[in-house]
Amino acid sequence: MRLESGTSVIMRVEMDKQAVTFGELVSLIGRQGGDIVAIDVIQPGRRTEIRDLTVSVAEPSVIGALSDAVRAMKGIRLINVSDRTFLLHLGGKIQIRSKVPIKNRDDLSRVYTPGVANVCMAIRDDVNKSHSLTIRRNTVAVVSDGTAVLGLGDIGPHAAMPVMEGKAMLFKELAGVDAFPICLDTKDTEEIIAIVKALAPTFGGINLEDISSPRCFEIERRLKEELDIPVFHDDQHGTAVVLLAGLVNALKIVGKNIADIKVVVCGIGAAGVACSRMLLAAGVTRLVGVDKDGAIHRDEHYGNEAWNEFARLTNPDNEKGRLSEVIAGADVFIGLSRPRLLHNEDIRKMNSDPIVFAMANPDPEISPEEAGSSVRVFATGRSDYPNQLNNVLAFPGIFRGALDARARTISESMKLAAAHAIASIVTPDELNEEYIIPSVFNDKVVPAVRRAVVQEAINEGIARKVPSDFRNLD
Numbered sequence: 001m002r003l004e005s006g007t008s009v010i011m012r013v014e015m016d017k018q019a020v021t022f023g024e025l026v027s028l029i030g031r032q033g034g035d036i037v038a039i040d041v042i043q044p045g046r047r048t049e050i051r052d053l054t055v056s057v058a059e060p061s062v063i064g065a066l067s068d069a070v071r072a073m074k075g076i077r078l079i080n081v082s083d084r085t086f087l088l089h090l091g092g093k094i095q096i097r098s099k100v101p102i103k104n105r106d107d108l109s110r111v112y113t114p115g116v117a118n119v120c121m122a123i124r125d126d127v128n129k130s131h132s133l134t135i136r137r138n139t140v141a142v143v144s145d146g147t148a149v150l151g152l153g154d155i156g157p158h159a160a161m162p163v164m165e166g167k168a169m170l171f172k173e174l175a176g177v178d179a180f181p182i183c184l185d186t187k188d189t190e191e192i193i194a195i196v197k198a199l200a201p202t203f204g205g206i207n208l209e210d211i212s213s214p215r216c217f218e219i220e221r222r223l224k225e226e227l228d229i230p231v232f233h234d235d236q237h238g239t240a241v242v243l244l245a246g247l248v249n250a251l252k253i254v255g256k257n258i259a260d261i262k263v264v265v266c267g268i269g270a271a272g273v274a275c276s277r278m279l280l281a282a283g284v285t286r287l288v289g290v291d292k293d294g295a296i297h298r299d300e301h302y303g304n305e306a307w308n309e310f311a312r313l314t315n316p317d318n319e320k321g322r323l324s325e326v327i328a329g330a331d332v333f334i335g336l337s338r339p340r341l342l343h344n345e346d347i348r349k350m351n352s353d354p355i356v357f358a359m360a361n362p363d364p365e366i367s368p369e370e371a372g373s374s375v376r377v378f379a380t381g382r383s384d385y386p387n388q389l390n391n392v393l394a395f396p397g398i399f400r401g402a403l404d405a406r407a408r409t410i411s412e413s414m415k416l417a418a419a420h421a422i423a424s425i426v427t428p429d430e431l432n433e434e435y436i437i438p439s440v441f442n443d444k445v446v447p448a449v450r451r452a453v454v455q456e457a458i459n460e461g462i463a464r465k466v467p468s469d470f471r472n473l474d
């Protein structure tokens with residue numbers, strides 16, 4: 001088990017009272033560096049008893065040896081060891097709550113039958129009313145098939161659920177958007193499209209999440225074409241928005257022009273393709289993509305159509321070879337692949353003042369410790385290091401804006417505007433190597449992104465509603 005770096009764990013133990021006393025167990029735990037701070041009797045019994053022991057430890061590293069010692073003790077069965085992260089997940093992380101109480105018959109007849117029938121008929125007569133008279137107004141589906149969950153890969157829909165619940169929490173906590181996690185037990189492109197289309201009457205937007213490439217491209221393209229609510233594959237576009245924001249600011253620090261830099265993107269999957277497209281749109285001309293078999297170039301025909309298009313649009317010098325070769329002379333490394341693929345000797349081949357964005361989650365392509373001082377600007381997707389480049393900076397505000405403007409779609413210019421809005425939160429005075437991107441907890445982020453998105457939606461005629469704070473602004 002991967003234990004979080006907390007200071008306490010809960011051990012569920014079954015004691016055979018004839019073979020061991022509780023005092024002996026307490027002493028053993030004490031000798032192993034644990035301190036029992038709470039005891040809950042889960043199942044009392046004359047011969048055996050199950051207890052939960054909350055054990056505090058000074059160092060998470062002692063938990064393994066402590067558990068082994070408890071497990072080996074005669075008369076004790078160690079049923080489970082939970083860390084605080086696991087406990088936080090018990091029963092899931094979100095719930096549905098009513099907005100109005102049902103206290104009497106009158107309430108009942110208005111929230112449900114017979115009163116509700118008039119509301120139903122109003123929507124039948126004008127389906128647009130579903131956006132104002134149902135949860136559609138503020139609700140987004142977070143849809144995954146569990147095939148590219150963080151950098152953990154194809155771990156399946158059940159295992160994907162904690163991440164999707166987490167995304168739903170972030171939507172709510174950061175932007176007040178109600179989001180519902182939906183993990184689908186199918187990898188079939190057509191089936192996913194059909195299911196999401198069938199679900200659409202319930203939602204004001206669809207956030208696709210952690211669906212592996214290249215299927216994610218077709219799924220998103222078709223859903224965008226066939227639905228009149230925003231469909232946004234967050235790993236592609238949310239990531240691209242935040243990456244561009246970070247790069248715009250990092251380039252100010254190193255004093256380089258976006259049109260002059262060489263960028264190497266490692267991992268040409270969902271995020272890599274979309275981030276590369278965004279960088280090209282923002283003015284990057286020399287971009288080389290690298291995947292498992294090396295650089296993507298034009299002398300190869302790929303089974304993945306997205307890569308053939310990628311080869312046409314990128315790599316102007318048609319460079320070939322592995323990451324360690326094409327990294328030579330690069331100004332920027334962008335990792336959207338897997339942990340530990342970049343090494344210090346690669347960074348030494350980069351141009352002066354290298355920028356390294358190692359964005360694989362949960363573990364980056366190179367750790368900040370290994371990169372050390374050889375990198376001028378370093379960022380990861382994680383919250384425990386400076387410069388967190390994570391799509392969480394984008395998707396809450398983007399959907400907040402799209403829902404408020406009842407936008408049909410989320411366009412390229414809405415995304416570009418969102419990127420510049422995020423970048424602009426870091427003022428020239430504040431900008432430095434360790435602060436190129438605002439924190440997720442910076443309360444200016446969501447309003448700035450929302451404002452940029454709503455404004456573009458209005459400018460482009462994508463908005464079906466003008467939010468009140470945008471009316472009469474001449």
Ligand SMILES: NC(=O)C1=CN([C@@H]2O[C@H](COP(=O)(O)OP(=O)(O)OC[C@H]3O[C@@H](n4cnc5c(N)ncnc54)[C@H](O)[C@@H]3O)[C@@H](O)[C@H]2O)C=CC1
Pocket residue numbers: 148149150151152210211212213234235236239266267268269270271272290291292293335336337338341359360361362380381389390391392
């Ligand atoms: N920081 C952030 O906000 C975000 C980070 N990510 C991270 O980016 C990574 C990729 O995510 P997705 O694009 O959604 O997954 P994906 O599965 O669509 O793409 C991963 C790509 O990496 C490639 N890859 C695997 N081994 C490689 C190697 N040795 N060398 C080069 N390429 C290799 C795969 O072939 C694939 O094309 C994950 O670690 C994910 O956590 C993704 C989205 C947002």
Ligand SMILES: CC(=O)C(=O)O
Pocket residue numbers: 149150151210234235360361381390391392
């Ligand atoms: C952050 C995110 O969406 C990912 O790593 O997949």
Ligand SMILES: [Mg+2]
Pocket residue numbers: 150209210234235
């Ligand atoms: Mg993701």
